[in-house]
Amino acid sequence: MTLTIVSYGIARDILGGAEMSWQVEVSTIGDLKQALVVRYPDFKKLVKFSLAVDEAYQDDAFELKDGDEVVVIPPVSGG
Amino acid sequence: MKSSLFLRLVGDEIWEMGRIEICIVDEPLDVAHCRRYVDDPSAGGQVVFVGTVRNQTKGKEVIRLEFESYVPMAFKELRRIADTAVERWDVSAIVIHHRIGVLDIGDIAVVIAVSTPHRDRAFVACRYIIDMLKQTVPIWKKEVFKDGAVWVAAHP
Numbered sequence: 466m467t468l469t470i471v472s473y474g475i476a477r478d479i480l481g482g483a484e485m486s487w488q489v490e491v492s493t494i495g496d497l498k499q500a501l502v503v504r505y506p507d508f509k510k511l512v513k514f515s516l517a518v519d520e521a522y523q524d525d526a527f528e529l530k531d532g533d534e535v536v537v538i539p540p541v542s543g544g
Numbered sequence: 545m546k547s548s549l550f551l552r553l554v555g556d557e558i559w560e561m562g563r564i565e566i567c568i569v570d571e572p573l574d575v576a577h578c579r580r581y582v583d584d585p586s587a588g589g590q591v592v593f594v595g596t597v598r599n600q601t602k603g604k605e606v607i608r609l610e611f612e613s614y615v616p617m618a619f620k621e622l623r624r625i626a627d628t629a630v631e632r633w634d635v636s637a638i639v640i641h642h643r644i645g646v647l648d649i650g651d652i653a654v655v656i657a658v659s660t661p662h663r664d665r666a667f668v669a670c671r672y673i674i675d676m677l678k679q680t681v682p683i684w685k686k687e688v689f690k691d692g693a694v695w696v697a698a699h700p
Contacts, residue, residue: 536614
């Protein structure tokens with residue numbers, strides 16, 4: 466499927482841009498996290514990272530569909 | 545406050561349980577406004593937390609901070625946190641303002657104001673809100689030093 470990957474903070478540095486279109490064979494958020502780590506090993510160095518769809522955190526079992534926009538959320542540090 | 549990033553909620557459904565104002569802006573925050581907003585005849589205590597930019601981290605001089613946010617989701621997360629505080633501690637009013645963009649030493653990054661009927665709950669609710677904000681709300685800060693920069697909390 467083709468996904469739009471949007472990223473912030475250090476995730477944007479790792480991906481080399483704030484937004485990209487990515488054709489990748491995954492079906493869940495968990496799959497996508499693994500695929501990101503394989504293609505961009507620097508994600509392994511982070512304390513953690515989460516993925517959001519529809520402006521909300523989604524867990525590993527969340528089913529993705531073609532055309533989804535997925536936002537990469539590295540460790541937050543507001544305040 | 546005028547900004548494309550300004551978001552404000554004074555939801556009708558919230559008025560029944562209390563009043564909430566949330567915003568994320570790229571301009572200086574107004575502490576006096578936040579304090580005034582939580583004025584409420586039912587409240588006997590107000591707590592205002594003001595988070596400011598410190599000049600060093602672990603002994604290393606910080607030149608400035610750069611904040612960014614995934615604003616629509618940050619807004620939803622902040623609202624969730626505020627709703628929880630209202631439910632748990634009988635809150636009369638809550639303000640959460642967070643600044644983004646480039647901040648200098650001493651600038652105010654966040655203001656949280658809470659009023660409750662009795663003071664104890666105002667302290668507890670305010671502490672809860674800032675602690676949760678730091679854990680779940682998609683806002684990031686980069687510390688800029690003379691010789692480089694790091695995204696705070698990104699690495700172990």
